Amino acid sequence: MRRISTLTRAAVGVASLALAATACGGTSSDSNDSGGSKEDLGVAIAYDIGGKGDQSFNDAAYAGLTKAKDEFGYKTADVEPTEGETDADKEQRLSSLAKQGYDPVIGVGFAYGPAMEAVAAKYPDTTFGIVDSVVEGDNVASLVFAEEQASYLAGVAAAKATKTKTVGFVGGVDIPLIHKFQAGYEQGVKDTDPAVKVIPQYLTQTAEEGGFSSPDKGKAAAEGQIEKKADVIYQAAGLSGQGVIEAAAKAKVWAIGVDSDQYKQEALAPYKDYILTSALKDVGGAVYALSKSVQDDKPLTGTQVFDLKVDGVGLSDSNPKMAEVAGLTDAVAKAEEGITSGSIKVRTE
Structure with a gap:
């Protein structure tokens, strides 16, 4: 029986399916204002409804963040949603993470779509990821699943x-x-x-x-x-x-x-x-794969499809x-x- 045994298997699979990969040019000018840089900070995730502790979707994303943190030895951040929040609240959250120097910044859930589109355009030198939605942008990886x-x-x-x-x-x-x-x-x-x-x-x-x-x-x-x-x-x-x-x-x-x-x-x-x-649904593998691609200075962008063939x-x-x-x-x-x-x-x- 096929099952997802490690995050790495999906990471390898998604890398082979990458539709585009571009070189990362460091942090945005706004992030420089905060004194942070890509070298100082690593992956950040913004949780979907339910937050960490749901034993499901969000916790899978956290597992990927933890794997990246342990392997690459850098800082990470994970931020909870707030009840009744608006797209403007999500936009502020993503902007804050990018400004601090986190790269990549990942929105966990389709609800981050409008905010991701707006923020990614403001921070062209930061790689963004969104789970369960497709957002157009030269610096955005859309992490979708079968x-x-x-x-x-x-x-x-x-x-x-x-x-x-x-x-x-x-x-x-x-x-x-x-x-x-x-x-x-x-x-x-x-x-x-x-x-x-x-x-x-x-x-x-x-x-x-x-x-x-x-x-x-x-x-x-x-x-x-x-x-x-x-x-x-x-x-x-x-x-x-x-x-x-x-x-x-x-x-x-x-x-x-x-x-x-x-x-x-x-x-x-x-x-x-x-x-x-x-x-x-190996959300953790997707988070890890995007983190590794940024760490390797070959950030994934475009639509990344995780299906049964790649153990996604x-x-x-x-x-x-x-x-x-x-x-x-x-x-x-x-x-x-x-x-x-x-x-x-x-x-x-």
């Missing part, structure tokens, strides 16, 4: 593991990015067993309503799906997903994690026996109980081969 591919594998696993022939999907916010998770998952389920019913549910219509940051909402949604006989629930809901996992464990049904290997997350240890697997996405196999589900391992391996060969085309909506 979430639908990992979700397809999660769907295959769910179809093999269900005993009730009913599985659930909980999305944090009803937006195109999360639609990719749902589309891949549902396709994986149906391709594996057309008789299995999928119950999809979104927690909120907008991120401001707490879809990615409310474990109580995730727990309530999962409890509702369990009442409808779902015995495997895949969540793509950020911090809210912790509530899904808690509800699944309480009911002794399977949960499927997302982004990070949630079976290994310390905060989720009380529930790990019921985390069947996780659809992995995958499915974890940390829970030994996976191997006890009849046919699951072989079915996932067959699906991986089909996706990477192109014989399986995974939908994104």
